[in-house]
Amino acid sequence: MRTVSRKARAELPGRFGVYGGRYVPETLIPALEELETAFHEARRDPAFTAELQRRLRTFCGRPTPLYLAGRLTEALGGARIYLKREDLLHTGAHKINNTVGQVLLAVRMGKRRIIAETGAGQHGVATAAAAAACGLPCEVYMGVDDMERQALNVFRMRLLGARVIGVEGGSRTLKDAINEALRDWVTNVRDTFYVFGTVAGPHPYPEIVRAFQAIIGEEARRQIVDVEGRLPDCCVACVGGGSNALGLFYAFRDDPAVALVGVEAAGRGLATGEHAASLTAGSPGVLHGAYSYVLQDAAGQVLPTHSISAGLDYPGVGPEHAYMKDTGRARYVAVTDEEALDALHLLCRTEGILPALESAHALAHLNTLAPALGRDKLVVVGLSGRGDKDVHTVAKAAGEDLGDRR
Amino acid sequence: MSRPRAAAGTRRSAARPAAARASAAALRDNRLVRALAAARMGGRRVLVPYIMAGDLDAAATERLVELLVAAGADAIELGVPFSDPIADGPVNQRAGFRALARGMTLGRALALVARIREHTGVPLVFMTYYNLLLRHGLAAFCRDAVAAGLDGVITADLPPEEGDALVAEGRAAGLATIFLLAPTSTDARIRSVAGASSGFIYCVSRTGVTGVRDEVPPELAELVGRIRAATETPVCVGFGISRPSQAREVARYADGVIVGSALVGMLEEDPEDLGRVGAFVRDLKAAVSGR
Numbered sequence: 107m108r109t110v111s112r113k114a115r116a117e118l119p120g121r122f123g124v125y126g127g128r129y130v131p132e133t134l135i136p137a138l139e140e141l142e143t144a145f146h147e148a149r150r151d152p153a154f155t156a157e158l159q160r161r162l163r164t165f166c167g168r169p170t171p172l173y174l175a176g177r178l179t180e181a182l183g184g185a186r187i188y189l190k191r192e193d194l195l196h197t198g199a200h201k202i203n204n205t206v207g208q209v210l211l212a213v214r215m216g217k218r219r220i221i222a223e224t225g226a227g228q229h230g231v232a233t234a235a236a237a238a239a240c241g242l243p244c245e246v247y248m249g250v251d252d253m254e255r256q257a258l259n260v261f262r263m264r265l266l267g268a269r270v271i272g273v274e275g276g277s278r279t280l281k282d283a284i285n286e287a288l289r290d291w292v293t294n295v296r297d298t299f300y301v302f303g304t305v306a307g308p309h310p311y312p313e314i315v316r317a318f319q320a321i322i323g324e325e326a327r328r329q330i331v332d333v334e335g336r337l338p339d340c341c342v343a344c345v346g347g348g349s350n351a352l353g354l355f356y357a358f359r360d361d362p363a364v365a366l367v368g369v370e371a372a373g374r375g376l377a378t379g380e381h382a383a384s385l386t387a388g389s390p391g392v393l394h395g396a397y398s399y400v401l402q403d404a405a406g407q408v409l410p411t412h413s414i415s416a417g418l419d420y421p422g423v424g425p426e427h428a429y430m431k432d433t434g435r436a437r438y439v440a441v442t443d444e445e446a447l448d449a450l451h452l453l454c455r456t457e458g459i460l461p462a463l464e465s466a467h468a469l470a471h472l473n474t475l476a477p478a479l480g481r482d483k484l485v486v487v488g489l490s491g492r493g494d495k496d497v498h499t500v501a502k503a504a505g506e507d508l509g510d511r512r
Numbered sequence: 513m514s515r516p517r518a519a520a521g522t523r524r525s526a527a528r529p530a531a532a533r534a535s536a537a538a539l540r541d542n543r544l545v546r547a548l549a550a551a552r553m554g555g556r557r558v559l560v561p562y563i564m565a566g567d568l569d570a571a572a573t574e575r576l577v578e579l580l581v582a583a584g585a586d587a588i589e590l591g592v593p594f595s596d597p598i599a600d601g602p603v604n605q606r607a608g609f610r611a612l613a614r615g616m617t618l619g620r621a622l623a624l625v626a627r628i629r630e631h632t633g634v635p636l637v638f639m640t641y642y643n644l645l646l647r648h649g650l651a652a653f654c655r656d657a658v659a660a661g662l663d664g665v666i667t668a669d670l671p672p673e674e675g676d677a678l679v680a681e682g683r684a685a686g687l688a689t690i691f692l693l694a695p696t697s698t699d700a701r702i703r704s705v706a707g708a709s710s711g712f713i714y715c716v717s718r719t720g721v722t723g724v725r726d727e728v729p730p731e732l733a734e735l736v737g738r739i740r741a742a743t744e745t746p747v748c749v750g751f752g753i754s755r756p757s758q759a760r761e762v763a764r765y766a767d768g769v770i771v772g773s774a775l776v777g778m779l780e781e782d783p784e785d786l787g788r789v790g791a792f793v794r795d796l797k798a799a800v801s802g803r
Contacts, residue, residue: 129642129669131599133694133719135701275605281596288598293720295696392643392669393596405617406647407595 120309122429128308130288130395137295142310144215149317154214161206165239166196168203168321172329172486177456184476185339185483190326190354192490193461199491200322200350201232205301207318209236212299219294220244222301223287225252225280225346226416226464227259228491229303234268236301244268247287249278252416259495277410280420284394304347305424308395312424319353326486327357334484340365342475343488344467345385345438346418348427350490355436365437368427369471371413372440380412383440384423385431398425414443414499415463417491445470447503450493462491463499538686544587544635544663544711545688548746548767551586557763558586559800560748561793562639562772564607565590566616568783570624576779576786577628577636583790584797587635589666589770592621594641599668601723603773606780618644618653622660629661637664637690637711642674650678654685664688664711672708679708690714695735699742706743712768715739716751723773725752728761736765756799763800771796 120126128138148154162168171194175187192200205222212220220237222244224230230246237244246263250272253260263270276282284307291300302311305319323341330338341358343351345368358364373381381387384399391400393408401409401421413419430436441449446463449470453461461469468487476485493500501508539545551558561580565573573590580588593608593616600608618640625636638657645653645667657665665687670678672691682689688711693702695718705713715736718729732749739747749762750770759769778789 127674128671129674130671131668131694131716132671132692132701132705133696133716135671136696136698275602276595276609285596285598289601289721292599295719391646392641394598395669400643402643402647404647405619406644407612407617408643 120313122426123432125396125398125425125428126309126312127397128395129392129397130308131292133292133295134308137291138308138310140215145211145310145314148211148214154210158207158210161210162203162321166202166206167194169325170194172326172333174333175457178453179476181452181456182472182476184481185479185485186481187472187476188330188338188484188486189459189489190322190486192322192350192488193459193465193492197228197232197235198494199228199232199462200319200353201229201303202235203321203353204303204315204318204349205229205232205236208299208301208314209233209240209242212242212301213240215299217297217299218242219298220301221247221287221290221298223247223280223283223303225283225419226495227252227256227263228417228495230268230270231259231262231266233301234263234266238267245290246270247273247283247290249273249280249283251278252280252283255416255499256495280416281394281408281422288394304349305352305426306347306394306396306398306422312396312426315349316352316356316426319349320356322350322353322488323355323357326354330484330486336484337361337364338484338486339363339479340367340475340483340485341488342367342369342468342471342485344369344418344464344490345423345427346371346382346420346464347422348424350488352424352426354486354488359435366430366435367471367475368436368438369467370438370440371415371418371467372442373412373414375442376440381440382411382413382419382421384421385427385438386440388421390428393422396425398428399423399431414446414503415467417462417464418467439471441467441470445473447500449473450500459489460493461489462493463496465490466493538683539688539710542663542686542688542711543633544637547586547635548712552746552767557766557800558748558768559584559759559793559797560587560589560768560770561585561775562589562591562750562770563779564604564611564776565592565621565624566611566614567607567776567779569614570616570620572783573624574628577632577634579786579790580793581632581634583793585634585793586768587637589637589639589772590621590625592616592618592638592640592644594644597641597668599721601721601773603724603777603780604722607776618648622656622662625662626660635663636661637666637688638662639666639668642667642670645678650681654681654687657687658685662687664690666690666692666714668692672704675708682710692716693739695719695729695731699738702739702742706739706745709745712746712748713739713743714770715747715749715766717749718752720751722751724754724777728753728758732762733765756795759796760799760802763802769796769800
């Protein structure tokens with residue numbers, strides 16, 4: 107069989123080893139090519155970069171601090187733990203880094219309408235905020251089950267002027283919201299910009315989102331060298347689609363002494379099948395325009411997923427993570443809902459910080475990692491978002507009814 | 513919008529002419545290729561109805577194919593359902609989810625083709641999504657498909673840049689690989705799709721997903737003209753063609769007309785009323801034939 111050689115593929119733009127690519131309906135190909143060209147032109151334009159930097163500083167609140175979690179370090183009895191505080195950003199998570207960049211790109215390209223998908227609602231809120239700040243109308247697709255779980259974020263998007271469109275099809279969660287956003291884009295491709303939320307999707311999205319999120323690791327690298335005089339031994343971040351993890355990892359990719367660990371959602375346990383651990387328990391396939399690890403059945407149908415964290419509840423993952431897994435540059439583990447909840451409570455009590463349930467997955471892995479590394483080691487954890495949005499979920503898990511839930 | 517192709521679009525175009533030459537031999541006996549060549553030779557336009565394999569159930573799909581053939585279908589497109597059909601509108605999505613709920617898979621769709629093949633020679637084409645083919649294995653799929661009696665495959669989310677392996681396997685096995693063109697396609701993309709396509713080129717009538725629409729876009733004739741100027745491969749038009757009047761208009765400039773959602777919607781409304789389905793397809797056939 108004359109397949110395309112793996113080596114040749116690795117050198118192609120839009121490929122990470124065999125992963126990535128552009129598996130979308132023909133109608134979108136010219137739009138993706140246009141986006142790719144516009145993105146590369148914008149990156150070379152000092153005016154664009156200056157405007158992005160200005161907005162990141164004055165609108166989003168960058169740079170974010172690198173915080174020494176002294177009491178958590180003490181509680182776990184091992185490596186010194188630093189938190190990269192993306193939770194302090196405007197709208198409450200790292201998502202705004204990317205949406206501000208993409209919406210500025212949309213303005214530059216003369217697009218008149220913004221669409222986005224959202225799972226937990228964080229990317230939707232961040233897109234709505236960026237679109238409002240640039241004066242563009244915004245429509246956000248969201249699975250109706252997620253709208254129920256994340257009613258607060260639905261209302262936040264509406265306050266920010268976005269129209270939230272409920273998606274009834276399929277499993278009514280993030281993957282179906284992406285399907286519907288892609289259908290909208292196929293239909294209104296000429297004047298619409300699709301602000302994609304993670305490092306997945308067809309080329310060039312994995313590259314664009316990584317570029318806008320790489321600032322997390324760039325800052326963290328400078329900050330840890332400033333305070334400790336050396337690089338960390340390990341970086342840890344949660345992985346759903348993988349944007350916050352890749353954003354943190356990317357600046358350390360050529361530092362072989364820095365271990366990179368992605369933490370996926372094991373949900374109710376990998377053995378139950380109710381999880382969202384695409385890299386840990388999935389296999390290569392094509393979903394949403396890219397070849398990467400996918401949770402799928404023997405016939406190639408994409409499986410339903412579960413995670414207590416809506417932001418990790420996705421059966422795919424960015425193709426560059428698939429590549430980093432296969433090459434061994436990063437390793438990927440999974441923690442359960444329960445472990446994530448415990449980690450959330452621990453951070454609240456030891457540090458006075460309420461993390462998002464997504465970020466709590468990364469924290470949960472520290473229970474084993476920090477003691478194993480030992481006291482002379484340094485760990486940087488991506489604290490991707492704050493947990494205000496998750497208070498109802500956490501209360502429910504603890505058997506408490508806050509009374510005002512729909 | 514219409515800028516030169518970026519790097520991704522030009523990747524392996526150099527390899528294509530040789531592959532295209534090699535194709536001719538294995539595909540010569542393909543029913544779809546023969547039927548469309550004969551139609552063009554005779555100045556006839558073809559009608560290609562689409563139904564979802566396993567909507568209702570496999571036995572019903574088998575009976576429906578017979579009915580479509582009797583009503584004048586020149587080839588039949590069978591949808592193979594996928595969990596995440598990004599190119600489909602609500603009608604075909606619902607049909608796909610019904611078929612999935614009844615357990616339809618790529619393997620069962622191939623078994624269905626083998627049963628249909630026992631009593632008809634009509635060209636049969638799958639329309640599906642790439643992950644199902646990948647999972648089956650591209651070489652195994654092409655081999656199994658031809659053994660079952662399938663003639664071609666349309667992969668809604670596979671542009672030609674990503675299609676080299678499928679094209680090569682299809683050509684080796686004698687399975688036509690049908691790629692799509694859209695109103696946004698540049699002339700460079702038309703050449704690239706033409707190079708990878710066998711059987712026919714699927715011209716999408718408008719930007720959007722499958723579904724019923726009221727009008728034929730005015731710029732469609734120009735698009736089909738551009739495609740036909742660039743290639744000898746027949747051009748069939750689909751997406752949104754739902755009435756005999758539209759089919760008649762499109763048949764003036766295209767080799768064939770594909771009708772999907774209108775038919776699938778009719779079956780959704782009343783799966784029992786096969787008389788209505790048959791009459792609709794006969795009207796479409798008459799329209800396509802200029803009658």
